[in-house]
Amino acid sequence: MQPLTRRRCCSHLRGGALSIFRSALRQSLKPSSPNTFYSPLPFWLVRRNHNVTNAVNAPQNSQNADAIVVGGGAAGIAVVGNLLEVMPQGRIVWIDRSFMGGSIGQLYREVPSYSPAGDFLQYAQALKLFRDICDAAPKPNVMTTLQSLDPEMTCPLHHAADMLTFISDNLIQHPRVEPVLGTVTHSVRDPKARQWTITLTPNHDIGTITPDPQQQQQDLSQQQQQQQHQHQHLHQHLQHPPHSQHHPQKYKHTAPLLIYCTGTRPKTTDLPLPLSRLTLDTCLSPTRLSRLLAADRPRTVAVIGSGHAAVLVLRGLVGLVEAGSHPLLRVRWFVRDGIGRGMGGGFGGIGGVGMGGGGGEAVRFAQEMLEGGWLAEEGGQLAEEGERRAEEGAGRFITRLVIPPMEAGHRAMKKGLEGVDYVVEDAGFVRGRLPEVRPGLGVLQGPVGKPKNLVFNAPTGSFYPNGGSRDHVLGLFGAGSAFPDVDRSVAGWGQPAIGVWEFMKSVQRMVPRWVQVSKTRHVVKRDDRDWGGRGKKFRESRYF
Numbered sequence: 001m002q003p004l005t006r007r008r009c010c011s012h013l014r015g016g017a018l019s020i021f022r023s024a025l026r027q028s029l030k031p032s033s034p035n036t037f038y039s040p041l042p043f044w045l046v047r048r049n050h051n052v053t054n055a056v057n058a059p060q061n062s063q064n065a066d067a068i069v070v071g072g073g074a075a076g077i078a079v080v081g082n083l084l085e086v087m088p089q090g091r092i093v094w095i096d097r098s099f100m101g102g103s104i105g106q107l108y109r110e111v112p113s114y115s116p117a118g119d120f121l122q123y124a125q126a127l128k129l130f131r132d133i134c135d136a137a138p139k140p141n142v143m144t145t146l147q148s149l150d151p152e153m154t155c156p157l158h159h160a161a162d163m164l165t166f167i168s169d170n171l172i173q174h175p176r177v178e179p180v181l182g183t184v185t186h187s188v189r190d191p192k193a194r195q196w197t198i199t200l201t202p203n204h205d206i207g208t209i210t211p212d213p214q215q216q217q218q219d220l221s222q223q224q225q226q227q228q229h230q231h232q233h234l235h236q237h238l239q240h241p242p243h244s245q246h247h248p249q250k251y252k253h254t255a256p257l258l259i260y261c262t263g264t265r266p267k268t269t270d271l272p273l274p275l276s277r278l279t280l281d282t283c284l285s286p287t288r289l290s291r292l293l294a295a296d297r298p299r300t301v302a303v304i305g306s307g308h309a310a311v312l313v314l315r316g317l318v319g320l321v322e323a324g325s326h327p328l329l330r331v332r333w334f335v336r337d338g339i340g341r342g343m344g345g346g347f348g349g350i351g352g353v354g355m356g357g358g359g360g361e362a363v364r365f366a367q368e369m370l371e372g373g374w375l376a377e378e379g380g381q382l383a384e385e386g387e388r389r390a391e392e393g394a395g396r397f398i399t400r401l402v403i404p405p406m407e408a409g410h411r412a413m414k415k416g417l418e419g420v421d422y423v424v425e426d427a428g429f430v431r432g433r434l435p436e437v438r439p440g441l442g443v444l445q446g447p448v449g450k451p452k453n454l455v456f457n458a459p460t461g462s463f464y465p466n467g468g469s470r471d472h473v474l475g476l477f478g479a480g481s482a483f484p485d486v487d488r489s490v491a492g493w494g495q496p497a498i499g500v501w502e503f504m505k506s507v508q509r510m511v512p513r514w515v516q517v518s519k520t521r522h523v524v525k526r527d528d529r530d531w532g533g534r535g536k537k538f539r540e541s542r543y544f
Helices: 013-028 043-048 051-056 073-086 102-106 117-124 128-136 142-147 156-172 213-221 222-235 286-292 308-322 338-344 361-370 405-415 500-520
Strands: 063-066 067-070 094-095 177-190 197-204 250-255 258-260 263-264 299-304 329-335 374-378 379-382 397-404 420-425 430-433 437-438 454-457 460-466 475-479 486-487 495-497 540-542
Touching: 067 073, 067 197, 067 250, 073 094, 073 102, 073 128, 073 156, 073 500, 094 250, 102 156, 117 128, 117 142, 117 156, 117 213, 117 500, 128 156, 142 156, 156 420, 177 250, 299 308, 308 329, 308 361, 329 405, 486 500, 495 500
Parallel strands: 063 250, 067 094, 067 258, 094 177, 177 437, 258 475, 299 329, 299 420, 329 397
Antiparallel strands: 177 197, 197 250, 263 430, 374 379, 454 460, 454 540, 486 495
């Protein structure tokens, strides 16, 4: 009788076959000559496990740093500057799509500020590093121009934009800052190593396209042209990750500290009619707006909203008509309340612009051109708070429509939008597109699992898991208009601290603690007054 023996699977290697396999593997890993093509694995293993081959051949682009900052606007610049001072030996990876001063530098140069010029000067002088940058620059420069302004008066935002790009151009050349042009798509946290790994998609076109010289001559002064060429020259030193036209690579960085300063974008809502939209960012630039609207044909633009941004859009449209470039332009202004309440509720500052304070050209324009004098005809008689304004000032080409609430407002909106060519809406600002937070990395070092839900705690600038403890430290923080601090001077819940100087003040207070808790891994103390104070109501919001 044959003894019972354990059968081997046909795919299992016996002793002799295993020796042959090991010998073939060693030979395959040793090229016979420098010009000989060879595969890192035997052909039979490559064919059966092609995914392993891809993982072996894939370049390892993961790099470690002490902190990663995403965003190059006012908040991102403030965070990088504070990190350089708090971490004397720390290496910082700074990621942005353009490094041109964020929304202020790219979109809102023509917008009048809502805060005094002194706030921008305080921002530039808040850190020793910033002061050294300004002192080392040849004079006159953007800082001397800013210093010449009345610190108690508002100013065009191009002064703040020039200051931000000036500091940003110097920070990207700092020896401990690694600037990277790109967009972060995913972020993964390793709970054991307490490290964040971000996946980056490179932007290879930014900073390499030279603007049309004729267009520059129309839009920019001689000083702005010089700064533009200087900024493009600096972009030659920015890191562009490896790129393949057929297989674009992902780029990874790892750090224990990850800070999002991703900014905001205008919010839009559903309209009762399908109409062509003008983005709020476009309409806040009279130069871009004048190019989009035909000057020799009748055009009707609907402006929805009564906040700060809506008044600025009305101001720009009125300016086009009064300048004579668009004499056939007409405006329909949709408001849900009276202008007085609209200014009080919506003049807290444009979230993406980062303007906070009181007063400004928008308020003066609203008081002079928009408040009072609105008339409506009821039974042959004129009554106050109507749709038409007396034939003076803005009333010559602006029709105001007060929209009632609920279903009646929907019908009134639909009727009022008939015959409108373009619509621009001031419905507030929302956070821009945010990277997904994934629970882990797969075999191929790619993010796996469903996106995590996190909650943002404004007084601490930190995130904690949805349904978890607020004291849990993840090493993920946020700042800027997307993740603002809370103004503690206001009773109750307070209000978001939006503004260039407000960003700097909150970042100066929070960054040292962010670095501390990321290193010591201690929990956040709720009774620490630097983190909101005992008994304060925390303003929290869902992140994803």
